[in-house]
Amino acid sequence: xxxxxxxxxxxxxxxxxxxxxxxxxxxxxxxxxxxxxxxxxxxxxxxxxxxxxxxxxxxxxxxxxxxxxxxxxxxxxxxxxxxxxxxxxxxxxxxxxxxxxxxxxxxxxxxxxxxxxxxxxxxxxxxxxxxxxxxxxxxxxxxxxxxxxxxxxxxxxxxxxxxxxxxxxxxxxxxxxxxxxxxxxxxxxxxxxxxxxxxxxxxx
Amino acid sequence: xxxxxxxxxxxxxxxxxxxxxxxxxxxxxxxxxxxxxxxxxxxxxxxxxxxxxxxxxxxxxxxxxxxxxxxxxxxxxxxxxxxxxxxxxxxxxxxxxxxxxxxxxxxxxxxxxxxxxxxxxxxxxxxxxxxxxxxxxxxxxxxxxxxxxxxxxxxxxxxxxxxxxxxxxxxxxxxxxxxxxxxxxxxxxxxxxxxxxxxxxxxxxxxxxxxxxxxxxxxxxxxxxxxxxxxxxxxxxxxxxxxxxxxxxxxxxxxxxxxxxxxxxxxxxxxxxxxxxxxxxxxxxxxxxxxxxxxxxxxxxxxxxxxxxxxxxxxxxxxxxxxxxxxxxxxxxxxxxxxxxxxxxxxxxxxxxxxxxxxxxxxxxxxxxxxxxxxxxxxxxxxxxxxxxxxxxxxxxxxxxxxxxxxxxxxxxxxxxxxxxxxxxxxxxxxxxxxxxxxxxxxxxxxxxxx
Numbered sequence: 001x002x003x004x005x006x007x008x009x010x011x012x013x014x015x016x017x018x019x020x021x022x023x024x025x026x027x028x029x030x031x032x033x034x035x036x037x038x039x040x041x042x043x044x045x046x047x048x049x050x051x052x053x054x055x056x057x058x059x060x061x062x063x064x065x066x067x068x069x070x071x072x073x074x075x076x077x078x079x080x081x082x083x084x085x086x087x088x089x090x091x092x093x094x095x096x097x098x099x100x101x102x103x104x105x106x107x108x109x110x111x112x113x114x115x116x117x118x119x120x121x122x123x124x125x126x127x128x129x130x131x132x133x134x135x136x137x138x139x140x141x142x143x144x145x146x147x148x149x150x151x152x153x154x155x156x157x158x159x160x161x162x163x164x165x166x167x168x169x170x171x172x173x174x175x176x177x178x179x180x181x182x183x184x185x186x187x188x189x190x191x192x193x194x195x196x197x198x199x200x201x202x203x204x
Numbered sequence: 205x206x207x208x209x210x211x212x213x214x215x216x217x218x219x220x221x222x223x224x225x226x227x228x229x230x231x232x233x234x235x236x237x238x239x240x241x242x243x244x245x246x247x248x249x250x251x252x253x254x255x256x257x258x259x260x261x262x263x264x265x266x267x268x269x270x271x272x273x274x275x276x277x278x279x280x281x282x283x284x285x286x287x288x289x290x291x292x293x294x295x296x297x298x299x300x301x302x303x304x305x306x307x308x309x310x311x312x313x314x315x316x317x318x319x320x321x322x323x324x325x326x327x328x329x330x331x332x333x334x335x336x337x338x339x340x341x342x343x344x345x346x347x348x349x350x351x352x353x354x355x356x357x358x359x360x361x362x363x364x365x366x367x368x369x370x371x372x373x374x375x376x377x378x379x380x381x382x383x384x385x386x387x388x389x390x391x392x393x394x395x396x397x398x399x400x401x402x403x404x405x406x407x408x409x410x411x412x413x414x415x416x417x418x419x420x421x422x423x424x425x426x427x428x429x430x431x432x433x434x435x436x437x438x439x440x441x442x443x444x445x446x447x448x449x450x451x452x453x454x455x456x457x458x459x460x461x462x463x464x465x466x467x468x469x470x471x472x473x474x475x476x477x478x479x480x481x482x483x484x485x486x487x488x489x490x491x492x493x494x495x496x497x498x499x500x501x502x503x504x505x506x507x508x509x510x511x512x513x514x515x516x517x518x519x520x521x522x523x524x525x526x527x528x529x530x531x532x533x534x535x536x537x538x539x540x541x542x543x544x545x546x547x548x549x550x551x552x553x554x555x556x557x558x559x560x561x562x563x564x565x566x567x568x569x570x571x572x573x574x575x576x577x578x579x580x581x582x583x584x585x586x587x588x589x590x591x592x593x594x595x596x597x598x599x600x601x602x603x604x605x606x607x608x609x610x611x612x613x614x615x616x617x618x619x620x621x622x623x624x625x626x627x628x629x630x631x632x633x634x635x636x637x638x639x640x641x642x643x644x645x646x647x648x649x650x651x652x653x654x655x
Binding site for chain 1: 295296297298299300301302345346348349352353356359360363429
């Protein structure tokens with residue numbers, strides 16, 4: 001009887017000790033008890049009506065596809081050299097427009113249809129590009145770096161309307177492919193997004 | 205006898221409210237500790253005081269002091285928290301239990317039962333001042349976003365003001381049915397004459413200011429968004445001139461000279477001075493019945509602005525300027541008060557009548573002492589609630605803008621009242637923005653950014 005009791009006590013102690021020593025959640029997991037969970041990066045996000053991850057993904061997807069189908073890219077003899085310029089944020093939100101251009105750049109590069117030149121940050125005028133090319137011509141080794149076949153520019157705009165019950169936000173993301181030598185816009189497309197939030201009738 | 209009774213009552217209520225709010229940095233503590241020696245301690249105390257972190261005004265006060273201290277990024281975070289509080293209020297359910305509770309409380313008990321969500325000019329200027337934060341971080345696109353938000357925010361205020369007007373006429377009617385005349389402002393009300401000031405009467409509205417629109421046009425110009433934004437900058441400038449024709453004096457160019465052309469740069473000088481009128485509830489107490497009991501009409505009022513400047517002169521080797529005062533917070537506050545006072549007065553009279561009836565009943569049942577206790581309880585309760593009813597006290601009272609051309613590397617001298625400050629402009633830059641915060645005569649803070 002005493003032996004059974006001893007065995008029971010030993011098993012209990014061992015179980016407690018083993019439980020205490022084992023990493024929580026099994027091997028390779030830290031913070032098992034926390035509230036942090038992984039979510040699907042592609043899942044539709046509707047936490048607020050602000051410009052969010054779903055908008056970023058759908059915009060990049062749609063505009064990249066459209067750009068790749070344009071004849072200046074699709075029918076080019078060899079992948080053209082492209083430089084991504086600033087996408088202007090003309091909305092009511094602090095949108096990181098670089099996140100949009102980065103995503104588009106990655107998608108275009110993966111397609112192999114274009115070659116990208118390094119960014120000339122914060123210069124957003126076609127004229128700047130022309131000046132850059134002209135000045136670089138004098139320095140032979142810099143010419144390859146500066147001489148782009150096309151530049152991509154764009155704008156994000158929004159219109160907000162609200163009445164007592166409904167708030168409507170309309171986003172328009174537009175991109176343009178511009179020949180910096182001639183200033184000609186050879187391709188342009190847009191992605192429109194509309195989000196509507198309704199107020200509850202009764203609430204705290 | 206009556207006077208001494210009222211004095212005792214006043215002391216009881218004053219000390220009670222003081223005890224109940226002992227842990228919070230009071231309006232007076234905040235306003236009187238902005239000098240150079242006390243500023244850092246005041247900012248630290250305000251940052252660590254979490255007792256009011258649900259209050260709109262707390263975050264605005266903190267954001268402003270952080271901005272004056274040059275902590276532009278943390279100031280943006282504080283402004284964002286204030287926005288979140290206001291956004292939550294603006295997006296509440298059509299029938300919100302909290303709004304109903306606040307309405308009942310303010311109708312029966314005291315004005316301070318309401319939560320303060322700012323007036324139109326405060327909601328506009330929080331975006332304007334936050335735009336300055338972005339500018340000082342060289343983020344002109346971010347500043348442009350804030351200026352668009354500034355415009356957008358006014359829409360809700362207009363709807364809210366319309367609702368208030370409707371509510372005011374209902375309260376007026378209610379007071380009339382109770383036999384009270386609410387068309388006249390009580391003579392003992394401290395701001396009675398101020399509300400009739402010519403400048404207050406002539407203000408176009410209580411939420412749009414020429415300072416914000418002038419700044420907006422400058423931001424659009426510097427950010428290069430002028431054309432792409434559908435000439436938003438030009439429209440802003442036209443609006444600013446409509447609000448104050450002196451805006452045309454803001455922009456000064458040097459004469460065209462080939463010698464100067466190469467060395468010229470744009471200087472945008474922004475001066476924010478003083479602290480805005482601080483909100484308070486003014487109680488006009490009057491005795492009831494046999495004089496043993498009393499009730500009070502409580503009206504929204506303001507303590508005068510402090511530490512403001514009256515003269516500003518900017519001097520360079522080529523120019524001497526006296527930029528116009530574009531931001532007049534005190535005038536906007538008084539204009540708002542003037543617009544809202546008829547409704548406030550009617551509501552206040554209804555409150556006073558409700559309290560008087562309850563006091564009378566207490567007096568009838570428990571004698572004079574019962575009436576006095578009821579009077580005191582009402583007074584203490586409302587004084588406590590009123591002491592937490594605060595506005596954006598750290599908002600600058602005056603704002604000046606000057607945009608002028610100057611020579612690279614030259615000296616700019618400012619005279620703000622009797623204080624004189626000088627700084628040297630950078631070289632090889634297209635332009636520079638200089639933000640001057642005049643908090644007190646001995647605490648003037650200058651920050652700049654070049655582009």
